[in-house]
Amino acid sequence: MAEPAEPAPAAEAGPARRTDHSPWNWLLLIPIVLPLVTPLYNRDAPRLWGFPAFYWIQLSFIVVGVVTTTVVYQMTKRR
């Protein structure tokens, strides 16, 4: 009886179960949904440096994507 029973894996025994749920994750919906709404950008005017709106608005979605993923990463990383 020296040996105790097989210890439960740390996962199930640990008091705080790990999770990656966070309200901040909802922010990631923005860069997923925005590019799918064509009425937002499917036009020529206003032009920016000669780029029709169709092109510069979609290129600016890349920046939106970078900002949201960065914010979510900073807000959800474990300390």
Add this chain to the structure above:
Amino acid sequence: MRDHITEIVIFTALFLLVSGMGFVAARWRAPQDMLHLDEWGLGGRSFGAWITWFLIGGDLYTAYTFVAVPALIFGAGAAGFFAVPYTVIIYPMVFLVLIRLWSVSHRHGFVTPADFVRTRFGSPTLALLVAITGIVATMPYIALQLVGIEAVLKAMGVTGEGWLARHAPIIVAFAILAAYTYQSGLRAPALIAFVKDTLIYVVILVAVLYLPYKLGGWGHIFDAADAKFAASQAPNDGILLNANNQLQYVTLALGSALALFLYPHSVTGVLASRNRTVIKRNMSALPAYSLLLGLIALLGYMAIASGVQPLPGSRPGTVDNNTVVPLLFDQQFPAWFAGVAFAAIGIGALVPAAIMSIAAANLFTRNIYKEYLRKDATPAQEAHVSKITSLVVKVGAVAFIIFLDPQFSIDLQLIGGVIILQTGPAVALGLYTRWLHRGGLIAGWVAGMGLGMWMLYQIPNAAGRKHFGGSAFPLSEFGFDTKRTIYVGLVAVFVNLLVAVVTTLILRAAKTPDGVDGTVADDYFADEGDPRLEKARVTPEAVGSST
């Protein structure tokens, strides 16, 4: 016609330089034991933020991107710009989904997505389907990389008229690629990616600054494209979308994004990183490539504005739009710079081709060879089989390009996307829930694949082909009174999911045995230095298998 000696010399020199690097890469971050699939096939699972950035960037943004996307913009206009929303959507999704795959793979020693499916659903059959799907979808993607090299070689005038003269340079280039991938595994493309991306960034930045200046400004470039599309007969071209192709545009962007991270080579790139933080940080940094991609796409309009006429295709009477970007560089830049640009595209084809062939080889080794042919294979044997398979895969890709018309390169890739999407319910949803029954997933896969193939078969294209002419399916075929089209893959995967759910309910009601789940909830959050890891890694079968 000027001669291309300078271009050819620079192209060859850079090509040989990276080939040398490919061979030396075996000693880079020297592994303790190269004869292990973790080392050959995943670079030791040790890559940090920078290497991962270059590796995944080099993996996802391929020669196909640099050649075929501008070619599409050149031919059809706005519809080709789908590549930008597509690469915007993908990172937030990867941020949430693939990171779980990384964790569970890290703990269980999985090398492929099919490894995960096998353990999660306790079903070697489902894993086999996922593996075969991955291999079949990857083959034309590798072939596409050859199309990129071929376009460059054509523009340099290297390819001759005869069968051998047309294909010999490609075969030589791929033989060299095959040799160093065989020797160095994933370390080769990881090291070469540094050179490739540096060249690409330099070339594109120069191009997008210098060419608009030379061609009269961005406004003029867009106006020239607008004038060309206004004059053409095709109904769906133009610098904006029209009422009929907007649905296609967004479903294609969404479907392609879902497909991209299901591809085995994306998974390989992600699994090779060291920890979760590396992946998360990269999801914010990788969009730098998307910006580049958007600018590259617009090279198609610059080609219109500068009056580029594409070279003839492989069949009489056709043109090869894939040659417009190389021709643009050839006509607008000094020979030495065009040579650098061509090398960038050529090397840009080698990095993803290497990663893809490694990924396909890993699938074969882990989910077919080890599962069905030799259950007691040692890690060294696995590595050996993978190395051999990577050679076979490359020969297959070369055969693809030699015997099929490369004009349809982008459609081939779109078909591959439709196929790989059908693994989504098992792989991506499987990371979140075990609710779907393995039988349901198999039924869904069959339904989605069948429907997808049928839809693709129904699609003609403008070049006169009656079947497999693209991925835009007219909704009128379903009985809707409209001219709108929709992306085949998204419809197919939706039906796939529906069938999976219904079948699951039936199988549950019939109390059909469902396999054992070899993972626990905590596996999906494991990170570098995990206490349970070493045990799992030493005897992967003890922990990693449920049967």
